[in-house]
Amino acid sequence: MNNITNEISKMEKKITLVRAQGSFVFDDTGHRYIDCTSQAWSNNLGANDPRVIEAAIAQIRELTHARPTFDTPILLKLNKKMQEVAPENLTQVGYCLHGSLGGEMAMKLAFKNRPEARNLITLQDGYHGRSLATLAASWPHPNNPFLPIEPRVTRVPHPDPYRPRLGMDSEQEVRLCLELLEDTIRKGVDGPVAAVMMEPIQGNGGHIEFPRSYYHGVRDICNRTGALLIFDEVQTGFGRLGTMWASDYYGVTPDITVFGKGVGGGFPLAGILAHKDLTWFGEGEDALTFGQFPPSLAAAHATIEAIQNDGLCERAAEQGKYATERLLEMQERRKLIGNVRCPGLFVAIELVKDRQTKEPARWAAHQVYLRGIRHGVLFGESRYLGLGNLIKVKPPLDISRELLARSLDVLDEVLGEIEDEMS
Ligand SMILES: Cc1ncc(COP(=O)(O)O)c(C=O)c1O
Structure with a gap:
């Protein structure tokens, strides 16, 4: 295990949340995260409105x-x-x-x-x-x-x-x-x-x-x-x-x-x-x-x-279009991204080891989740039987463009890190 993987594996422990506001959640160590999970896809309206x-x-x-x-x-x-x-x-x-x-x-x-x-x-x-x-x-x-x-x-x-x-x-x-x-x-x-x-x-x-x-x-x-x-x-x-x-x-x-x-x-x-x-x-x-x-x-x-x-249906459509376009562009550079899914802000990517065989890249997906935490972004995982290779980007529908863009930048960056380590 190299240093970075070692450091990342320490992040496996459960986060204790103490506060939430809008698209942010805060933990008991003073860290703030952009919540791309909307807490089990429930905060369509940002937290604690x-x-x-x-x-x-x-x-x-x-x-x-x-x-x-x-x-x-x-x-x-x-x-x-x-x-x-x-x-x-x-x-x-x-x-x-x-x-x-x-x-x-x-x-x-x-x-x-x-x-x-x-x-x-x-x-x-x-x-x-x-x-x-x-x-x-x-x-x-x-x-x-x-x-x-x-x-x-x-x-x-x-x-x-x-x-x-x-x-x-x-x-x-x-x-x-x-x-x-x-x-x-x-x-x-x-x-x-x-x-x-x-x-x-x-x-x-x-x-x-x-x-x-x-x-x-x-x-x-x-x-x-x-x-x-x-x-x-x-x-x-x-x-x-x-x-x-x-x-x-x-x-x-x-x-x-x-x-x-x-x-x-x-x-x-x-x-x-x-x-x-x-x-x-x-x-x-x-x-x-x-x-x-x-x-x-x-x-x-x-x-x-x-x-x-607040016109949140329209906002979800606009923000989802932006996120999907960014992810499709990312897919051209990041070969781990096998598939980009929408519509609206029901957004996910499927990570694969090989685009031909579509073999699920589970380790890579879990690393995206862990490294996202290090960068202050909570991405959604899929941990169910036979899956584990999806990364979900489903923040509150009223997330600002700036925070959504930041989350996608982090995703891009950590995918790059992981691809480098896998090659
Ligand atoms: C589509 C769907 N139906 C039902 C449920 C169950 O909801 P709850 O966990 O509030 O019982 C979930 C929860 O994830 C869900 O995604």
Whole structure:
């Protein structure tokens, strides 16, 4: 191990965060970092926005907790705001505090509306959370001790534009995957399917965006077979792609949208938006004690207003375009960059040892993460099974151009260092 690698390996220890403001987080040793992870892609609005903090504090002074059998003024106010920004016709709204439970809520509503169905279809490499049902809906976790008691979920293949099967072109692979999906719904499972649940872009499972025709094809198949379509927009929602929802970006409206992460401006909140014609839960069917936690609702209302007033969807589109162009330019010089992914500020690069074989460069990716810390930038990693070679650049949507440029400069510099060491 040379000196620099030695010094870098000391950075493996966990960072203790003590403060955050806007696009910065601060640790207990006085270091400041540009946060290109938005803390698990949750601070779409920069951290500790004063409008959000004030709204939450004002709510805490009035009422911190109300049982879900009661309405509260902030609940009614947020419902209206959610309906204002919801995808077309998804006007029924329900809340909980975690994206995983939002996913379960969506599944439960689908089963309620398809009472004869026992099956759910999801995509391979998908990620929907860590609760029992969402674990089952996600990629197979290694050594999962809960497997025997998980619900019945069938995972189907999806197109992968960077690594299409059998040398197919993207559109051929889309057609293949759509046929496999329809075959699975009609012949691959016992009995009817309640829903097809998917992330519009697979976040944790490899930052995989599908060709546009795939989204439309899945919608058509759901229409033909009677399965509901659930979009898990926990990562893609609230402006990240440059539009309020991925469904706006792709022009395909699901029956149920799951939201989470960015909605609460740093406070825990998640939930679903469901089509107006779906039957909603009966009393007690989805009542969680803190599911409508007033401080989180107040924070979410202030966050959505800030996203609207600050034009953060447009900003994400502009900043994402800038980041993507810079990364594409970098790719011409840095051979480790196999692929540049967007859209909006949903940005990542995949590092490969060789552009022909596309063999993942995991060591290099982890080094980018560690060396980024040394330069005061937190990049996102992907540590899941079979991955580990993605670097994500997903800062708050209101990051300044200067800080975004600085982060990309650091990325360029550390990639150069690593390439030199590898050669
Ligand atoms: C697409 C998606 N769905 C659901 C979840 C689960 O959200 P939570 O961790 O808030 O339960 C995540 C979390 O990473 C996610 O990325």
